[in-house]
Amino acid sequence: xxxxxxxxxxxxxxxxxxxxxxxxxxxxxxxxxxxxxxxxxxxxxxxxxxxxxxxxxxxxxxxxxxxxxxxxxxxxxxxxxxxxxxxxxxxxxxxxxxxxxxxxxxxxxxxxxxxxxxxxxxxxxxxxxxxxxxxxxxxxxxxxxxxxxxxxxxxxxxxxxxxxxxxxxxxxxxxxxxxxxxxxxxxxxxxxxxxxxxxxxxxxxxxxxxxxxxxxxxxxxxxxxxxxxxxxxxxxxxxxxxxxxxxxxxxxxxxxxxxxxxxxxxxxxxxxxxxxxxxxxxxxxxxxxxxxxxxxxxxxxxxxxxxxxxxxxxxxxxxxxxxxxxxxxxxxxxxxxxxxxxxxxxxxxxxxxxxxxxxxxxxxxxxxxxxxxxxxxxxxxxxxxxxxxxxxx
Amino acid sequence: xxxxxxxxxxxxxxxxxxxxxxxxxxxxxxxxxxxxxxxxxxxxxxxxxxxxxxxxxxxxxxxxxxxxxxxxxxxxxxxxxxxxxxxxxxxxxxxxxxxxxxxxxxxxxxxxxxxxxxxxxxxxxxxxxxxxxxxxxxxxxxxxxxxxxxxxxxxxxxxxxxxxxxxxxxxxxxxxxxxxxxxxxxxxxxxxxxxxxxxxxxxxxxxxxxxxxxxxxxxxxxxxxxxxxxxxxxxxxxxxxxxxxxxxxxxxxxxxxxxxxxxxxxxxxxxxxxxxxxxxxxxxxxxxxxxxxxxxxxxxxxxxxxxxxxxxxxxxxxxxxxxxxxxxxxxxxxxxxxxxxxxxxxxxxxxxxxxxxxxxxxxxxxxxxxxxxxxxxxxxxxxxxxxxxxxxx
Numbered sequence: 001x002x003x004x005x006x007x008x009x010x011x012x013x014x015x016x017x018x019x020x021x022x023x024x025x026x027x028x029x030x031x032x033x034x035x036x037x038x039x040x041x042x043x044x045x046x047x048x049x050x051x052x053x054x055x056x057x058x059x060x061x062x063x064x065x066x067x068x069x070x071x072x073x074x075x076x077x078x079x080x081x082x083x084x085x086x087x088x089x090x091x092x093x094x095x096x097x098x099x100x101x102x103x104x105x106x107x108x109x110x111x112x113x114x115x116x117x118x119x120x121x122x123x124x125x126x127x128x129x130x131x132x133x134x135x136x137x138x139x140x141x142x143x144x145x146x147x148x149x150x151x152x153x154x155x156x157x158x159x160x161x162x163x164x165x166x167x168x169x170x171x172x173x174x175x176x177x178x179x180x181x182x183x184x185x186x187x188x189x190x191x192x193x194x195x196x197x198x199x200x201x202x203x204x205x206x207x208x209x210x211x212x213x214x215x216x217x218x219x220x221x222x223x224x225x226x227x228x229x230x231x232x233x234x235x236x237x238x239x240x241x242x243x244x245x246x247x248x249x250x251x252x253x254x255x256x257x258x259x260x261x262x263x264x265x266x267x268x269x270x271x272x273x274x275x276x277x278x279x280x281x282x283x284x285x286x287x288x289x290x291x292x293x294x295x296x297x298x299x300x301x302x303x304x305x306x307x308x309x310x311x312x313x314x315x316x317x318x319x320x321x322x323x324x325x326x327x328x329x330x331x332x333x334x335x336x337x338x339x340x341x342x343x344x345x346x347x348x349x350x351x352x353x354x355x356x357x358x359x360x361x362x363x364x365x366x367x368x369x370x371x372x373x374x375x376x377x378x379x380x381x382x383x384x385x386x387x388x389x390x391x392x393x
Numbered sequence: 394x395x396x397x398x399x400x401x402x403x404x405x406x407x408x409x410x411x412x413x414x415x416x417x418x419x420x421x422x423x424x425x426x427x428x429x430x431x432x433x434x435x436x437x438x439x440x441x442x443x444x445x446x447x448x449x450x451x452x453x454x455x456x457x458x459x460x461x462x463x464x465x466x467x468x469x470x471x472x473x474x475x476x477x478x479x480x481x482x483x484x485x486x487x488x489x490x491x492x493x494x495x496x497x498x499x500x501x502x503x504x505x506x507x508x509x510x511x512x513x514x515x516x517x518x519x520x521x522x523x524x525x526x527x528x529x530x531x532x533x534x535x536x537x538x539x540x541x542x543x544x545x546x547x548x549x550x551x552x553x554x555x556x557x558x559x560x561x562x563x564x565x566x567x568x569x570x571x572x573x574x575x576x577x578x579x580x581x582x583x584x585x586x587x588x589x590x591x592x593x594x595x596x597x598x599x600x601x602x603x604x605x606x607x608x609x610x611x612x613x614x615x616x617x618x619x620x621x622x623x624x625x626x627x628x629x630x631x632x633x634x635x636x637x638x639x640x641x642x643x644x645x646x647x648x649x650x651x652x653x654x655x656x657x658x659x660x661x662x663x664x665x666x667x668x669x670x671x672x673x674x675x676x677x678x679x680x681x682x683x684x685x686x687x688x689x690x691x692x693x694x695x696x697x698x699x700x701x702x703x704x705x706x707x708x709x710x711x712x713x714x715x716x717x718x719x720x721x722x723x724x725x726x727x728x729x730x731x732x733x734x735x736x737x738x739x740x741x742x743x744x745x746x747x748x749x750x751x752x753x754x755x756x757x758x759x760x761x762x763x764x765x766x767x768x769x770x771x772x773x774x775x776x777x778x779x780x781x782x783x784x785x786x
């Protein structure tokens with residue numbers, strides 16, 4: 001069987017991937033009188049009298065909604081709520097298997113920003129966190145922003161999960177190549193959810209050390225070339241990004257942007273670059289070509305010039321995959337009773353991921369299914385949440 | 394420990410009652426490539442091309458949302474979404490333990506009808522059915538009605554679960570007392586969710602036999618006495634019910650209604666009646682005093698006059714509890730690919746429940762945790778769904 005046949009068979013045989021289970025016994029009338037009526041009424045009353053008690057007596061303390069509108073699913077685009085469900089189940093499975101979090105898919109059959117915001121706010125009571133997933137840019141930015149004050153952590157994983165792992169990879173790639181983070185000139189190709197979040201995170205790396213450091217410069221490119229202030233076709237998001245990137249206001253195309261750059265980060269589409277294109281970069285270039293399934297440049301080609309090559313794929317070295325981040329980030333946020341996930345927590349997560357390996361050229365990141373990573377990320381995130389004062393208690 | 398202490402301890406020790414679990418292995422990169430990217434994309438594509446396939450490849454075929462707005466939780470009233478969560482988790486646990494259905498709580502922090510309808514419609518893609526729970530009357534009627542055409546079965550359990558079990562109990566109580574269903578004069582006290590649904594169901598019992606039979610007469614009472622056409626203070630729901638009940642247009646109070654009645658069904662509040670009040674009923678009266686936790690009349694008192702006494706409580710004989718109905722009803726609806734739950738299916742469920750016992754005075758209903766009941770109810774419901782043509786295929 002090929003991958004397609006195998007994947008279809010697995011999903012059909014198991015009728016999906018996620019189930020619920022009871023954590024309590026219901027074998028006798030006595031069990032029933034505690035789990036359900038009349039005993040449960042006492043628990044309800046306790047929470048009605050003391051709303052915070054919902055975290056002590058219910059699943060809320062360990063549950064996360066995996067929320068999508070099906071508008072930007074993997075590389076498949078706007079396939080809708082139903083067709084996105086296998087991904088949301090898969091994500092929920094990873095939450096459970098890697099971080100013991102009880103995640104459940106909420107696939108919303110509506111792609112209006114305000115409706116999605118309203119629905120998520122209204123179903124939040126049973127959840128301790130919200131993982132936004134596969135919601136198209138630029139809608140994802142507003143939706144996430146408007147949900148930052150609902151009292152539980154809300155994170156759009158396509159943005160920040162990716163950004164955290166890219167930062168982790170970059171920290172170790174810099175170490176291996178002997179470059180200093182603060183001196184890196186970075187080109188980010190692709191200004192969607194991931195490209196935007198990567199850019200923002202790389203510009204505030206230092207805040208966990210209470211000093212404001214960042215990479216030296218970021219130049220963003222989209223399909224029309226370099227993003228610069230005043231470019232006539234920029235949307236609001238790109239206008240804002242143009243103000244904090246590309247300080248020298250360069251114009252031109254991607255290949256122009258690469259001149260003198262140390263790092264290429266691709267979150268765009270496959271087969272954009274050749275080894276020759278990389279020759280204009282600084283010595284020992286770092287290339288993260290993360291387009292899926294086909295990278296912007298294949299690793300064997302990139303390696304002709306680059307010192308470090310990473311992709312999104314599991315069949316090449318240095319897989320840059322957000323499953324290294326989201327389980328530990330949410331575990332840490334839930335454990336620390338955080339009400340949001342701030343930049344400091346993201347940077348702590350990236351640092352923890354980077355510290356899980358002794359980096360070498362072909363091993364800048366730990367293995368995606370390593371539960372030790374989740375533990376270390378969770379601890380770092382929880383500690384930082386407390387230090388930055390975003391916890392309920 | 395008393396019940397309160399025990400219930401609080403159980404919920405606190407287990408941090409709630411519900412968890413999720415994975416049905417598939419995620420131990421290797423190969424597993425990951427099937428469960429998540431890149432393999433899962435093939436499954437998404439399959440569903441995008443053929444929307445019905447969502448039932449074959451995802452959890453939808455076995456998942457039910459337990460939806461509440463926390464407005465009428467047990468006997469506790471409008472305690473809100475968070476405080477209702479222990480009940481919704483308990484209900485989900487029963488769905489799992491009794492019917493192997495993967496149910497998940499959706500506690501909505503909004504009590505506007507149209508908002509609730511909109512939210513439920515929009516989150517439906519991941520669910521194969523919707524169990525509405527503890528939503529106050531009269532809002533529950535409109536909400537349920539407006540959700541009847543969303544393509545998956547939607548049932549408000551406080552209405553129909555209760556009505557089904559009451560009908561089951563009545564079928565067997567009539568058998569034990571040698572009365573004929575068609576000749577019964579019934580008083581229903583309480584015109585909320587349960588009273589309304591019980592009334593409607595008892596008026597169309599015969600439709601599963603393709604002949605239209607019902608009990609002979611129903612007289613409804615609310616806190617102001619008998620409901621009759623033209624009573625000046627009736628709301629729209631009660632006006633409609635007045636047209637199909639109390640044919641002789643009697644007025645008066647509950648105690649007047651009981652004159653010449655065969656059956657008293659209480660879904661109201663505790664301590665309303667004495668044995669003396671029952672003496673005006675016909676010979677061998679049937680009394681279902683279901684107010685929780687205190688019945689309208691205690692069983693020892695009622696038994697002085699009544700031939701059969703049932704309550705909602707597990708510590709007396711003849712517990713009339715909707716956990717006898719909802720697991721099998723949804724199991725049958727999911728198994729038969731029903732798109733709704735019609736009266737015929739409810740009557741089939743009631744008949745199946747009644748047929749699970751050889752009824753005697755103190756044993757008109759099966760044991761609430763008997764999984765054999767679920768199986769028989771599910772089979773009857775599925776068969777009827779197919780016969781009445783409400784299945785997807």
